[in-house]
Amino acid sequence: MSECIEHKHYLYQASARQQGRTAGALQQHGPFQAMHDNITNTTGAELVDPLVWAYNVTCLQDSNGFCNPKMFNSSSTLDACSDCVLSYVAHMLESDYGRVRFNDKSFSIQLSSCDVPATKYPYTAPTSAPISSSTASG
Numbered sequence: 001m002s003e004c005i006e007h008k009h010y011l012y013q014a015s016a017r018q019q020g021r022t023a024g025a026l027q028q029h030g031p032f033q034a035m036h037d038n039i040t041n042t043t044g045a046e047l048v049d050p051l052v053w054a055y056n057v058t059c060l061q062d063s064n065g066f067c068n069p070k071m072f073n074s075s076s077t078l079d080a081c082s083d084c085v086l087s088y089v090a091h092m093l094e095s096d097y098g099r100v101r102f103n104d105k106s107f108s109i110q111l112s113s114c115d116v117p118a119t120k121y122p123y124t125a126p127t128s129a130p131i132s133s134s135t136a137s138g
Contacts, residue, residue: 050095057091057098060084081114090121099126 060067067084070076078084089107092098104125111118 050097053091053095057088060087060091062087080110081116086111086114086116086121090123093123094126096126 058068062083064070067088070078071084071088089102089110092102093104093107107121108118111121
């Protein structure tokens with residue numbers, strides 16, 4: 001657990017450093033020089049947000065510990081209605097990567113079949129995602 005917290009702290013520090021470098025290079029040398037130095041107009045947040053999302057998915061926990069080892073172990077006894085699985089899908093729906101693998105409608109159906117209110121597993125669709133419901137209904 002502490003290892004996940006340390007990684008998240010590092011990601012936020014990296015975002016702040018990148019934001020400062022990008023802005024500083026653009027102010028000092030202009031956009032062309034910034035591009036030349038392999039620095040783009042990408043903000044620190046744009047660079048780090050996917051890493052923070054990956055952290056959040058990787059470090060999911062339930063009352064018994066981390067979820068990923070249980071979900072990706074072929075001898076696991078987790079079912080489709082477990083907190084680990086539902087949290088994982090909700091987090092996956094918050095990224096373009098995850099939305100290729102899961103969709104709002106199937107998650108809504110899964111929540112309904114598990115007799116779980118959608119408000120228990122809210123998620124926000126990424127801004128680059130196609131227009132769809134940002135919270136499963138049901």
